[in-house]
Amino acid sequence: QQQVKQSPQSLIVQKGGISIINCAYENTAFDYFPWYQQFPGKGPALLIAIRPDVSEKKEGRFTISFNKSAKQFSLHIMDSQPGDSATYFCAASIRGSTLGRLYFGRGTQLTVWP
């Protein structure tokens, strides 16, 4: 059973546009929601993360919106650039748990056209 559902699977955006990737979860015990960026042949890198006590977090061009009641969160990339072309994974975890296992979405392959 997929603990975190991510959409779309792929996304094509023109340079300067807004990229939006959505994720949904079921387990209300999750209290940490990170987004990772992965380039081909590389490991994932933490992009931005949010806790459920806030509805939005912004870091530069990247914003996470969080809707606790709907159990959904999304990543917005403003002014998308060709260098943003990568695969993006949302994830969820119970941060204070002993192991802190991450549950990943299936990923979104973003292509930004110049």
Place this chain on the structure above:
Amino acid sequence: GAVVSQHPSWVICKSGTSVKIECRSLDFQATTMFWYRQFPKQSLMLMATSNEGSKATYEQGVEKDKFLINHASLTLSTLTVTSAHPEDSSFYICSARAYKGQGVLDYEQYFGPGTRLTVT
């Protein structure tokens, strides 16, 4: 800070041989390390979780005798693929979870750059 290295970055081996992959947290200590496997255009699949000084916990469907994990210290975990076969060819990624108070994000998981294994 918060750098995780993997060695080797890529390896080609013959079917039937064993391959060891190292995962090191370079500037922090990690009580827990995770090993993932990733197929092309797919998500990360957790294989096992290892805690320093104790046996690894494997996910359902992952063969313990085939994928041997040793978490020898707070900065080193190794994955040994024993008697490798072509179907074991994949991208293997480790992550290290920092515990509190080390100057990096508490409890954050930091990922290594991955190891590409090709079994011929």
